[in-house]
Amino acid sequence: MPFDSTGKISFDHIYTAPDPRPFYGTLRRVGYEIPQLAKPYFEKLIAEHHAEQPTVLDVGCSYGVNAALRRCDTTMDGLYRHYTDPEVLALDHTRLVEADRARVGGPGGARFYGLDASAPALEYALSAGFLDEAIHADFERHEPDSAQRKLLDDVDLVVSTGCVGYVTEKTLQRIARGSRPWMAHFVLRMFSYQPVADRLAELGYDTAAVGGVFRQRRFASAEEQAQILGTLTAAGVDPAGLESEGWLYARLYVSRPDGAAADLAAALESSEEEGTP
Numbered sequence: 001m002p003f004d005s006t007g008k009i010s011f012d013h014i015y016t017a018p019d020p021r022p023f024y025g026t027l028r029r030v031g032y033e034i035p036q037l038a039k040p041y042f043e044k045l046i047a048e049h050h051a052e053q054p055t056v057l058d059v060g061c062s063y064g065v066n067a068a069l070r071r072c073d074t075t076m077d078g079l080y081r082h083y084t085d086p087e088v089l090a091l092d093h094t095r096l097v098e099a100d101r102a103r104v105g106g107p108g109g110a111r112f113y114g115l116d117a118s119a120p121a122l123e124y125a126l127s128a129g130f131l132d133e134a135i136h137a138d139f140e141r142h143e144p145d146s147a148q149r150k151l152l153d154d155v156d157l158v159v160s161t162g163c164v165g166y167v168t169e170k171t172l173q174r175i176a177r178g179s180r181p182w183m184a185h186f187v188l189r190m191f192s193y194q195p196v197a198d199r200l201a202e203l204g205y206d207t208a209a210v211g212g213v214f215r216q217r218r219f220a221s222a223e224e225q226a227q228i229l230g231t232l233t234a235a236g237v238d239p240a241g242l243e244s245e246g247w248l249y250a251r252l253y254v255s256r257p258d259g260a261a262a263d264l265a266a267a268l269e270s271s272e273e274e275g276t277p
């Protein structure tokens with residue numbers, strides 16, 4: 001498999017299939033679990049927000065993974081089992097969508113919008129009922145158009161897993177300009193969140209890190225691990241006892257426009273026990 005410019009394996013081919021089966025089939029093999037660990041933190045974030053039914057924008061949502069975990073009241077293991085079940089693998093596209101729609105019905109209380117550069121992933125997430133609205137865009141390269149801006153104006157909370165790195169401060173600042181939503185991003189330790197914090201600060205945000213580290217996935221190979229250990233060391237991040245043991249790790253950052261990021265981080269930290277494997 002090819003590597004991207006940061007030394008990580010490139011999984012790009014699984015993000016653009018017409019349905020999520022290649023995505024889950026591939027990520028299961030590397031133990032991708034960050035959306036599962038993020039789930040209790042996003043629940044707490046929704047509960048902490050004052051809106052009765054907040055609108056959550058999942059950046060780099062792919063096939064609506066974080067929304068599906070909530071709406072299908074399931075786990076990453078549950079999604080992995082479902083999408084690799086031989087009976088599910090045998091379904092045609094229409095039947096798979098029907099089967100997935102039948103799984104939706106978990107906790108309400110939040111609207112889910114998804115932003116992604118992959119049109120097929122978004123189309124699937126919408127048709128399966130995981131997302132209420134989709135924004136197909138690359139805000140690294142373009143400003144939101146008027147229709148996208150209108151959707152961004154609805155957003156109360158912005159979340160992401162496995163996405164910062166693909167998207168940078170450019171995307172997050174463009175999103176923040178709308179309704180100035182709260183943000184919570186799980187970010188691999190190999191990426192600095194400081195450029196995001198700095199650009200959001202220009203809009204009056206402050207940022208805090210939630211305590212703890214979160215396993216994202218196993219390295220796909222010894223070669224990938226060696227490259228990432230080099231990237232971490234060059235960035236001044238000590239991989240000893242974490243990435244040196246075979247897993248990539250993320251941290252959780254929250255940003256708020258009202259001077260209360262530290263309070264939010266403290267409130268989310270009470271989710272930590274639930275989120276630890």
Ligand SMILES: C[S@@+](CC[C@H](N)C(=O)[O-])C[C@H]1O[C@@H](n2cnc3c(N)ncnc32)[C@H](O)[C@@H]1O
Nearest residue numbers: 015060061062065116117118138140161162166
């Ligand atoms: C590693 S996947 C993470 C998917 C999901 N959030 C999860 O944790 O399972 C990264 C996602 O970011 C999307 N992506 C990459 N570049 C992007 C960009 N510039 N804007 C929006 N989405 C992007 C990809 O299409 C892919 O769906």
